[in-house]
Amino acid sequence: MPIYTIIAGVNGVGKSSLTGVLKAERNDLGYVIDVDKIAFYSGLKPVDAGKVAIRKINEFLVKNVSFGQETTLSGIRVEKTVKEAKEKGYIVRMLYICLNTCDESVKRIDNRVSKGGHNIQTDDVRRRYGKRFDDLTKVLPYCDEVHLFDNENGFVAVGEYKNGEIICKGDNKPQWLEELIAYLSPHK
Secondary structure: OOEEEEEEOOOOOOHHHHHHHHHHHOOOOOEEEEHHHHHHHHOOOHHHHHHHHHHHHHHHHHHOOOEEEEEOOOOOHHHHHHHHHHHOOOEEEEEEEEOOOHHHHHHHHHHHHHOOOOOOOHHHHHHHHHOHHHHHHHHHHHOOEEEEEEOOOOOEEEEEEEOOEEEEOOOOOOHHHHHHHHHHHHHO
């Protein structure tokens, strides 16, 4: 059965870093699509890089092969992809990464840019951070497994989403996880 792996979180939380770790540890990711990297390395405008990514996703879905995607979950495309993947019999796995503050995401992006990496406008980061849980809850119902990671000091597995609720792992319960639990409570 093919697997669609979603590596998600607001810009600057460490999606690409986690992807690198996963590629070294796993062999079931398939090709991992990252629109920001496509745009940065090809010189394409973000909208054109998005079109390239959509073509690749559609190709993988037609071929019924495993693939992954780094995403902020903003917009409607990921939700459409998740629904289509489920209809085609994919296992949908999400690895969601978060930080306690938007300022930390912005700081990490600034650091990445200072080292030659791609930039994301601060207004976009703040907007996405503000609606991160709205975006997350749109795709949660389609996921077969959801693993939650805190990346304040390295990737720490802090929870899983199962049967409509957060199951916490270990003693580390970051502020954002508390906020997510509270956010999901009225949505049950």
